[in-house]
Amino acid sequence: MTGKKFRLAESVRNAKREVDEELAFHIEMRTRELIAEGVAPDEARRRAISQFGDIDTISSQLRRERASRNAERQRQDWRSAAKMDIVYSIRWLQRNRLFALAAIATLGLGIGATLAVVTVVNGVLVRPLPYHEPSRLGMIWITQPSSSGGPDSDLPLTSGFFVDLARDARSVKAAAFRSWPYSLARDGDAQPDRVTGARVVPEFFDVIGVRPLAGQPFTKQDAVPGGPHVAVISYDLWQRRFGSDSSIIGKRVLLSGEAHTISAIMPPGFAFPRGAELPAPFQFGQRTDVWTPLVFDSSDVRNYATMNLSAIARVQDNVSFESAQAELAGIMSNFLRENAPNVKLSYRVVSLIDQAAAKVRRSLLILLGAVIFVLLVVCANVASLLVARIAVRQRELALRATLGAGHGRIARQLVTENLVLAFAGTAVGIVIANAVTRIMLAMVPGSMPRADDIGLDWRVAGFAGAVAIVAGITFGLAAASSVPWNQLAASLHAGGLRTIGNIRQRLGRRLLVVSEVALSLILLIGATLLMRSFVRLQQVRPGFDPKGVLVADVSLPVAGRFDPVADGPRWAVALNALTARLAQSSGVVAAGAVSALPLSGAFESGGLTIPGRPPEPPGTGPSAQYAVVSGNYFAAARINLVAGRVFDSSDDVAGVRTIVINRECARRYFGGEQNAVGKEVRPTFEFVPTVPPRTIVGVVENVKLTSLEDDARPQVYVPESQFNYPALTLLVRTKGDPLSAIETVRTAVREVSPQFTVHDMRTFSAVLSHSLARQRFSLTLIGAFAVLALTLAVVGLYGVLSLLVGQRSREIGVRLALGATRRDVMRLVVWEGGRIAGIGVVIGVIGALAMTRLLATMVYEVGTRDIATFVSATAIVVIVSLFAAVVPARRASRLDPNTALASD
Numbered sequence: 001m002t003g004k005k006f007r008l009a010e011s012v013r014n015a016k017r018e019v020d021e022e023l024a025f026h027i028e029m030r031t032r033e034l035i036a037e038g039v040a041p042d043e044a045r046r047r048a049i050s051q052f053g054d055i056d057t058i059s060s061q062l063r064r065e066r067a068s069r070n071a072e073r074q075r076q077d078w079r080s081a082a083k084m085d086i087v088y089s090i091r092w093l094q095r096n097r098l099f100a101l102a103a104i105a106t107l108g109l110g111i112g113a114t115l116a117v118v119t120v121v122n123g124v125l126v127r128p129l130p131y132h133e134p135s136r137l138g139m140i141w142i143t144q145p146s147s148s149g150g151p152d153s154d155l156p157l158t159s160g161f162f163v164d165l166a167r168d169a170r171s172v173k174a175a176a177f178r179s180w181p182y183s184l185a186r187d188g189d190a191q192p193d194r195v196t197g198a199r200v201v202p203e204f205f206d207v208i209g210v211r212p213l214a215g216q217p218f219t220k221q222d223a224v225p226g227g228p229h230v231a232v233i234s235y236d237l238w239q240r241r242f243g244s245d246s247s248i249i250g251k252r253v254l255l256s257g258e259a260h261t262i263s264a265i266m267p268p269g270f271a272f273p274r275g276a277e278l279p280a281p282f283q284f285g286q287r288t289d290v291w292t293p294l295v296f297d298s299s300d301v302r303n304y305a306t307m308n309l310s311a312i313a314r315v316q317d318n319v320s321f322e323s324a325q326a327e328l329a330g331i332m333s334n335f336l337r338e339n340a341p342n343v344k345l346s347y348r349v350v351s352l353i354d355q356a357a358a359k360v361r362r363s364l365l366i367l368l369g370a371v372i373f374v375l376l377v378v379c380a381n382v383a384s385l386l387v388a389r390i391a392v393r394q395r396e397l398a399l400r401a402t403l404g405a406g407h408g409r410i411a412r413q414l415v416t417e418n419l420v421l422a423f424a425g426t427a428v429g430i431v432i433a434n435a436v437t438r439i440m441l442a443m444v445p446g447s448m449p450r451a452d453d454i455g456l457d458w459r460v461a462g463f464a465g466a467v468a469i470v471a472g473i474t475f476g477l478a479a480a481s482s483v484p485w486n487q488l489a490a491s492l493h494a495g496g497l498r499t500i501g502n503i504r505q506r507l508g509r510r511l512l513v514v515s516e517v518a519l520s521l522i523l524l525i526g527a528t529l530l531m532r533s534f535v536r537l538q539q540v541r542p543g544f545d546p547k548g549v550l551v552a553d554v555s556l557p558v559a560g561r562f563d564p565v566a567d568g569p570r571w572a573v574a575l576n577a578l579t580a581r582l583a584q585s586s587g588v589v590a591a592g593a594v595s596a597l598p599l600s601g602a603f604e605s606g607g608l609t610i611p612g613r614p615p616e617p618p619g620t621g622p623s624a625q626y627a628v629v630s631g632n633y634f635a636a637a638r639i640n641l642v643a644g645r646v647f648d649s650s651d652d653v654a655g656v657r658t659i660v661i662n663r664e665c666a667r668r669y670f671g672g673e674q675n676a677v678g679k680e681v682r683p684t685f686e687f688v689p690t691v692p693p694r695t696i697v698g699v700v701e702n703v704k705l706t707s708l709e710d711d712a713r714p715q716v717y718v719p720e721s722q723f724n725y726p727a728l729t730l731l732v733r734t735k736g737d738p739l740s741a742i743e744t745v746r747t748a749v750r751e752v753s754p755q756f757t758v759h760d761m762r763t764f765s766a767v768l769s770h771s772l773a774r775q776r777f778s779l780t781l782i783g784a785f786a787v788l789a790l791t792l793a794v795v796g797l798y799g800v801l802s803l804l805v806g807q808r809s810r811e812i813g814v815r816l817a818l819g820a821t822r823r824d825v826m827r828l829v830v831w832e833g834g835r836i837a838g839i840g841v842v843i844g845v846i847g848a849l850a851m852t853r854l855l856a857t858m859v860y861e862v863g864t865r866d867i868a869t870f871v872s873a874t875a876i877v878v879i880v881s882l883f884a885a886v887v888p889a890r891r892a893s894r895l896d897p898n899t900a901l902a903s904d
Contacts, residue, residue, distance in 0.1 A: 107425025112432025132209025517840025579631025
């Protein structure tokens with residue numbers, strides 16, 4: 001044994017055999033030594049084995065050692081081979097720059113578009129909300145059965161219902177809040193800033209599960225009548241308005257003219273409630289910057305009529321949303337049974353993530369499906385390029401095979417090349433995705449839910465990596481499967497003068513182009529449907545004329561309790577004075593103000609009681625959207641008068657109670673506009689429900705308050721002098737450019753009252769355009785995807801036909817030599833291209849008939865199987881495809897027969 005060394009096995013597969021042979025060799029050598037010393041053969045072998053030791057143990061140890069060394073050697077060999085493959089792949093791509101740039105650019109566009117949509121979908125639908133255990137958070141609404149048989153209406157809570165719920169519910173911990181705009185100023189400020197605020201109960205921050213960055217949130221002592229005036233501010237406001245002053249805690253600021261002490265600063269990113277995530281009529285700002293205590297006095301505890309509160313709830317551990325809703329429904333049922341047995345109300349609990357994403361979930365998923373179609377077209381296009389490239393590389397692959405590379409080794413190299421290509425395309429795609437995401441969000445400013453949560457995170461990065469790996473491996477396998485392994489030697493002998501393509505390869509390339517044409521047609525039909533719908537929407541008459549009108553939001557400070565009875569006269573005087581001052585300004589045609597600007601999405605509604613008519617069951621009687629107006633609003637908005645008159649100075653006399661209704665209200669409840677004038681109606685939204693009824697003095701045209709797609713709804717208008725409201729939107733109709741009146745508005749505001757805050761000045765036309773932002777968003781993206789997919793399909797078709805001409809050059813030469821005309825050759829190639837495109841068109845039409853049904857909720861007055869849309873989109877694809885076939889066809893027709901025959 002001394003001085004002996006064991007040979008290492010060369011293969012894990014032969015490790016056991018070689019170890020056994022090694023041990024047998026040493027035993028045999030020792031046996032011979034003992035025999036030479038005079039020991040009998042049998043005894044010599046016994047002694048040799050005995051001296052050697054435990055054969056089984058030694059053999060096992062040696063095999064483990066060999067296996068370990070061989071595994072490490074294989075890992076080193078694999079790393080070395082992978083590094084060599086990657087280096088070779090990079091060099092190969094550098095030598096073929098044009099091909100590499102085309103493939104990387106194509107992949108970059110497809111992956112970039114996909115990642116942009118995935119980033120938005122992830123941020124809005126998938127990414128957890130930035131709160132503690134967000135899956136247990138939900139919104140609570142009061143539901144009322146629809147009188148028309150449609151879905152139940154979600155209504156805000158009253159203070160009385162919330163107090164009862166917070167006291168009795170065991171399955172949830174609830175917190176109420178409501179929007180409350182503030183003007184913010186510090187000592188020495190000449191003009192206060194308007195900030196978005198919310199009044200919240202002390203439990204609000206605990207329910208959401210977010211602690212302040214600094215300071216302490218509200219306590220129960222802060223939310224009692226006469227309690228200290230405290231405020232919590234957002235991180236963004238702290239930076240923007242207070243310069244990140246760390247000593248701001250405990251300092252005093254003026255909120256709507258009333259001193260408040262800043263008690264806490266919330267962490268970065270917290271801005272709940274965020275307006276785009278909640279129903280528009282509640283008028284929450286895009287991001288909340290200030291939170292103050294919501295105080296309930298004794299009258300609020302008994303108030304079951306004024307629905308003005310939103311409520312968020314945290315469901316307790318081991319309690320489902322369904323169980324929580326059942327408990328809350330029981331609480332409501334018990335209350336109504338004892339107090340209002342004829343009223344039909346209940347509670348609905350919806351998860352916060354569903355609440356935030358409900359408005360855009362369907363459209364985002366459709367966009368995700370559309371961009372995946374684009375990605376498939378991109379992959380088919382790149383795969384077609386790679387398969388065509390294999391035909392050019394057959395001599396290279398044959399040389400590698402002749403030098404000893406096996407099929408598996410060559411296939412691994414092809415997969416590595418395509419992985420490098422795919423990761424390069426993904427890197428370009430990430431850069432494109434960042435830019436496209438910003439463009440997408442800019443297209444729907446302020447109306448995309450959870451916009452703050454949209455961004456690249458590990459989910460998007462993981463998706464990008466998965467796409468790169470799957471694409472690279474798929475491309476590599478496609479390229480490897482297209483290699484004619486049994487013909488490589490023939491291509492080497494042919495000197496690389498002629499590429500070889502079998503029927504399977506040609507069929508594969510054609511199928512790829514067919515799929516591209518089909519997918520692009522589906523996208524184009526969808527985009528055409530959306531375009532026709534968008535055109536129809538733009539032709540809808542909104543009931544007003546937005547051209548030449550400047551709009552601006554103005555408000556008077558409401559620091560404490562909202563009390564229109566005590567503060568209303570002051571609000572009316574100031575707002576009416578402002579519209580009167582603007583009406584007298586140079587360049588102004590008419591000026592007015594309204595509480596619910598058309599197409600802003602903000603509206604309020606309430607019931608109507610018509611004297612002399614029998615009472616109807618609760619929830620089924622007349623109702624209408626209502627708005628408060630000041631000045632000459634109808635002239636400023638150019639809302640046509642249908643019957644009677646609009647408000648004038650006679651309506652400002654004490655004791656006069658008048659109302660203007662729209663045409664739909666007159667038709668539905670009074671049998672027509674002529675019958676309505678002079679009739680009486682009592683709105684249930686009056687702050688004082690015991691007041692006398694109002695007299696209808698006029699009927700105006702229907703106005704679209706929420707969107708152009710909505711059907712006409714009953715609407716009523718009351719003058720500011722009779723129904724006081726502290727915040728209105730100014731409308732100033734000018735003789736020229738409405739933006740030139742900005743300074744006029746600011747001057748008038750300063751002259752009338754320094755307490756006014758004015759913000760968000762924009763044209764009325766911009767409001768109309770913004771109301772179409774989501775439709776424009778979907779149309780633009782799907783249209784862009786369709787154009788990109790169609791372009792790639794045309795490029796793919798052109799590439800296949802060009803390759804066809806190259807491979808069939810000898811055949812074409814023979815045809816020409818035998819008397820075929822140039823036109824015959826062109827017809828042959830164009831027919832081939834038309835056949836490929838035609839199959840794709842048929843498949844695409846069938847697919848579109850199935851897929852476009854998903855667009856039913858996104859189109860307006862256009863059927864999802866609209867014949868004109870299908871015909872026009874199909875015609876575009878056919879014409880473009882034939883155009884792509886003409887170029888290689890012309891080249892084929894110009895071939896010289898002698899040259900073509902000699903090239904074989």
